[in-house]
Amino acid sequence: MTAKARTRFAPSPTGELHIGGVRTAIFSWLLARHTGGEFYIRIEDTDRERYVPGATRRILEAFDWLGIDLDGGPDHDELRAMPSNEDYPGALDDGEYKGIPGPFVQSQRLPLYKQWAEWLVAHGYAYRAAETPEELSRMRAEAQARGQTFVFREEMRLRTDVRPDEPHVIRMRVLPRDGQTEFDDLIRGHLTFDNAQVDDQVLLKMDGFPTYHLAVVVDDHLQGVTHVLRGDDWLPSAPKHVLLYRYFGWPEPRWAHLPNVLGTDGKKLSKRHGAQSVFEFRDQGYLPEALINFLALLGWAPGGGDEQNVFTRDELIAKFSIERVGSSPATFDYNKLDWLNGVHIRRLSDADLAERLIPFLERAGICIDSPARRELLLKIAPHIKERLKKLTDAAPLVDFFFADISTPPMDALIGPKMDRQSSLEALRATYRLVESFEPFEDAPLEQAMRALCAELQLKPTQLFTIVRNAVTGKPVTPPLFATMAILGRETCLTRLARAISCLQSPGE
């Protein structure tokens, strides 16, 4: 086993946890767990404009649901206890989790960023500047017009006499100006960037908040992060971070820029691609097990002749390796997710399945609000298990167990290649059988019904189709005899009787 890795997932509280972000989190978590290291969450809320109240709590809830365990981060319980949408009641987790120093929310670490930004200024790696947004966008437009990438440089400052006590920003100095910055990426290999293309990035904003660039570097170092995993949209600014580590004289973490996840249209996954929030997947009936399995496979494969596709979370942890993550972008495929979800549903115990089904059934108007109904659901579970792709598929398969049915239309009660009269006789014969047959159980019932088929000179399909429609009100159901046994003799008789009178009514 390799050395322990400490990784973090660093979302900004600007909305729901996006599925692409979840994949990054999963890879980071897998790496940490595989090596016996730590995985934690740090909230990057340095942009006050985009901050969304309640987002932090939602992010944490998403991790709870996914079953991704954390070794640090904002306190779940404290957040949960809060009545409002407010995220930070006050001091929060400024303690330490498993040796990782908090706080885990950047807005509570402001003095740190200020201190290190000043350190950079004092050591000649950064300088003060005070150009207005308008001035900057003009400079940018000019560069664009010249066909160049806009790169801010110290000598472009409009005011060179910025004092520490007046409003200003602190920008990093990219050095050497005409050199190159090189580093190794676990996924891309050796990378080289021309410093001439790298901006003298703002590190400390005028409002005293750091930008991402300063904050990640300071926090990752202070919190002992060994591997930085993030989307490859960060690649172009990676040299800035590498440079910062070198200015500070801090040991560099290992870099791993993950390829993006694309929607079916080949574009980066976004709002328009159906579900994007973890909660949407949850509400659509996906299992966290399946989602994690699927997302891990999006970019990672065990390799070495191992062709396993279905993984439990422990198997994933055992086999995962960051080096085996591919470098090309992957397309999100709902077909495969659906299949995997079905596989994981089939692996659930009956009790577990029943439990997870409850909220979905209730949403469909089937209330599982008594011990008897729970018991009933538990009995049904094994018979629908292999018929589900998503938890939302269950309701139409089980509704007739929980509520009365409306009598099916007459043509549904007439068997294939049969007429009304023969169907009527078949139903009557079935009624008589059901009335007295013992034991009223799955296998014996099937045996008896098959014997009845022979007696009536009907094919199983003919008889069973009519009975299915009569007893359940629908053409597609779980296996008939298990269904009848669970429904119980009385219910079957009632529904059979109704079907019989339905067939009778027009004529007799």
Next chain:
RNA sequence: GCCCCCAUCGUCUAGUGGUCCAGGACGCGGCCCUUUCAAGGCCGAAACACGGGUUCGAGUCCCGUUGGGGGCACCA
């Protein structure tokens, strides 16, 4: 516009110079099983973007083209 990244079946991928007329999985088609629907089993169609090199030999290495993606903020 400038910079960066990527490129094997429709999709996720295996493949690290010869064992690849390219393997697995999803999806798709067919068959079997079968009381419906599923699940399961078997079979099948389906890919190395293109062009140059290097090499005895290239999916595998190099260059270019094309295509796709991303970045160019006092956003992350």
